[in-house]
Amino acid sequence: MVEFLQSPGPIGVFDSGYGGLTILDSIRNVLPQYDYVYLGDNARAPYGSRSFEIVYEFTRQAVINLFEKGCHLVIIGCNTASAKALRSIQMNDLPGLDPKRRVLGVIRPTAEAIGNITKSGHVGIFGTDGTIISGSYPMEIKKLFPHITVVGQACPMWVPLVENNESNNDGADFFVRKYIDNLLAKDPLIDTIILGCTHYPLLYPKIRAYLPDHIQIVSQGSLVSNSLKDYLYRHPDMEESCTRGGTCEFYTTESEDKFRGSATVFLNQSIENVHRVVLD
16 A cells, blocks of 8 residues: 555645646635645646546546645546546555545536436536547436436537637637537437536637527536535545645646646636646
8 A cells, every 4th residue: 555644635636637727716716725736637638539548547647646745635627537537546546545535526526416407307418529438427417317318429629729728719619519519419308518528618608609598508617616515524534634724736747837828718817836747
């Protein structure tokens, strides 16, 4: 078993790129009192088209790195990593790494909430290729709500549009309309759509503009942050292992300057305390 520091530490948030910053931002708004460490594997992003084996390997490296930084609780703020790696890490790795530490994802909290949102019982998912191919959303939703029909649509162009700061430009409209039309053609009864990638909230205005008014859009930030608040309330031992200083540090596998520049798109504020890290 690997030896990690047992003293209380920050809450870790991991994403393959920058989208997880939208999750971090929401969590900090709901739970500002805790310390946080954000780790973005930006040099190896995106994960969406990578194999299950590679996503698992990269995600495991990131989780261990956050454990080494003192985190007892890690939130995988990435749908692809949650879909392809989370279960293996929870079941196969944590018992050997440290059975008292926890790794949580973004799919389960979203699935738990969806039954109270849809009225027609028909739900759509926008996600990366990896998230859609994994079938994780239909599987998790069906466990909780067997009567709900779930249809997915991969949106391979949306992450590049966001990360290249093109989400507000006219060129994005074509790909937003294309994937919306594809999804609704599969199931015209959809009344609720999950943005199953943490990049997609930055495309929200365009998505909303091209969707019929009766269709609700579910963004994950508030669902994940409220789920985490409830989790810490129900697990006082874990809550006690999280330090309370209101601080946040950022780590990236890319250059610090590139991270600072891109992070402002997702956080709408400048950040300074960024450090480069190598995952292996």
